[in-house]
Amino acid sequence: MLATYRVRIESDSETAPVQLSNGNLEVEGTIDAKRHFSEWTDPHPKPTYLFALVAGDLEQVNRRITTPLGKKIDLRIYTEAAFIKQTDFAMQSLIESIKWDEERFNLSYDLERFNIVAVSDFNMGAMENKGLNIFNTRYVLADTETATDEDFHSIRSVIGHEYFHNWTGNRITCRDWFQLSLKEGLTVFRDQEFSADMGERSIERIADVNCLRRVQFPEDAGPMAHPVRPTSYAAIDNFYTATVYEKGAEIIRMMHTIIGEELFQKGMALYVERHDGQAVRIEEFAQCMQDASGFDFRGLFFNWYTTSGTPHVQFTSSYNQRERTFTLSAGQQVKKVNPESALLIPIRISLLSRNGREYKFEDGSFSQLLLLDNRRGSWVFEHADSDLIPVIMHGFTAPVRYEHHYEDEELAVIVNHAKDGFARYEAMQRCFLRLFEQSLKQPKALVEGAKKIGKLCQEIIDNTQRSAQEKALLLALPSINDVMGQFDAPVDMDAITNAYERVLRLVALKIRLPLTREFKAHPQPEQPRYSVKDAGERALRGLCIHYLSVFNEPKIRQWLFELYEQANCMTERMNALQGLNRYHDDWRSQALDEFSQRFADYPLVMDKWFALQARYEGEDTLTHLEKLVNDARFDLTNPNRFRALVGTFAQQNLLRFHHQDGSGYRFVASQIRRILGINPQLSARLLNVFASVAKLDEARQQMVAQLLRELLTVESISVDAREVIERILSGLK
Structure with missing residues (x-):
């Protein structure tokens, strides 16, 4: 139900x-x-969930900017007075967002x-309320002394994201x-x-896929699974999920x-032209894309x-030696629901010879987009050499799990020669995952496997064509969650x-x-900046x-502490602290104590x-x-602090x-029991951590089931x- 709003606010001055x-x-x-007033008019029809009102003592x-298309806009960010100087990067990000969207x-x-308002007790990351975005301070406040590079990127x-909602969410909203x-x-x-446009595109894509795999894939495989368009819900807050967001984006x-x-x-222009000021369904968006392109997005897709x-x-x-043809075949299955159902899956590929030379397709390109529109499909490529290696899923073109048997040497070729950044990263991750498989199933092969990995890592480090950021990604081990995802239940x-x-x-x-040697070759940048x-x-x-912090040696522990003391920004300081955090000793205790004293007045730090x-x-x-949750600095009612610890x-x-x-x-x-009655949204979200237990052994499942049943009795x-x-209990034994 859409309506325009005129709002009068009266309050103590x-x-x-x-x-x-x-x-x-309009007027104030x-x-x-002792009292004052202001009147606001929003001329654009909106549903009630986009209404917002803020009153308080804020700086x-x-x-005042003029956009590339000549629009003049007054931009304002409000927060507590003590932190107002930390809003510069958020303001710059807002200006960049406005320019980019135009x-x-x-x-x-x-x-x-x-207007943007940032408050520390806001439950969500942010909310796109029309013209008055409400933020958690975590996604607004930043300077190099208090925020890491990851914080800057997230901000x-x-x-x-919230600014872009102005059109995709506000002007056109959900039915x-x-x-x-x-x-x-x-x-x-x-x-x-x-x-991606602001940074290194392939690196951004890898980060997006890692997020999808870390959060959404387990969600899809467990008791919390649901379609991108759910069919039912008891509380809509529970459907602000990775499936709706990240899989929906895919x-x-x-x-x-x-x-x-x-x-x-x-298609986007058609969507805006047809549906501006309306509350519509996903079908309407798909229809606009279909009408603009001629591709059937309302059918199988x-x-x-x-x-x-x-x-x-x-x-x-x-490979057919006589015909000199290379054939790639694919078969799909959706195990969670209907093994017979098929989805339309776009697959971008290239072909590499073992010496790194690219195969040129008939249209003169070096990559091809294939569409798997049935349970099985095959594609034949002519005039092919016998040593071709398929490089599959460039840029991760569909949210799927996929497998192809590669020899170790073939994966190394992809890491060293594939043009697609995601493909290089994926091949390296598969090399690491083989080490884990060997460790679990073939321990005798582990030493030889590690030798190959060491050689490949050396080649990555020596490759001058790779950026420092890509080297860091290529050399990083998969997470434990990634490793767990390789095995069927019950996981040991x-x-x-x-x-x-x-x-x-x-x-x-x-x-x-x-x-x-590589660490010494990349000294800390002299001027801390993002x-x-x-x-x-x-x-x-x-x-x-x-990696070096793995070695619990006095010289390394002292070196890490010295790095902490010499750090000129929060990222360098946290890098050193995370290394020190591996073992409990005086170096770690001293650094943690100094950190807490230095940043006692900065809640986010x-x-x-x-x-x-x-x-x-x-x-x-x-x-x-247990001691920390009773520490005076642990505020049970603050969602940031609760998430940080628990x-x-x-x-x-x-x-x-x-x-x-x-x-x-x-x-x-x-x-969680302590906040069940204080913060329903936060408690519900954190309860999701127990869903992963459905993949573990029966003993762990029974322990969790008992704890969850006890929580159900809380009034x-x-x-x-x-x-x-x-929902979690329904998936446990």
């Missing part, structure tokens, strides 16, 4: 000198000596003012909550493209991949919106954590000397520290301090965490969270939390 609402400020003034910064999508802002992305991905999937795609990306940038923009589960695609290849969690430590140490040993190049340099330094200790994997971790432990300290004695599960459940439990618990 001292306690709430700032009054904000949607739209343009005093009522009497502001403002910029130039890439031809979409201009439609009001005289754009730019989230600022862009009902089942259409949530209409705005979120599309806008995530837009903010991903914004980040569906939009597949559309873009199939029809290309020009036709995609034609639309199954992506209604099918849950991650498709599995198995590739095979063969203890065996995997032990194997992970073995492989980490073995790889660190093999590349210790070249890493040491830029793509400097962030890449610091990422590579951080990767070197990660203290969140990092809590999170560091939640990631510590020592045997005494839980004893220490959320980080459950999501990033899998060794202790999944400990076989159940102590990690009991700790998290007990902390203050919300509908949000109850729905999540009941």
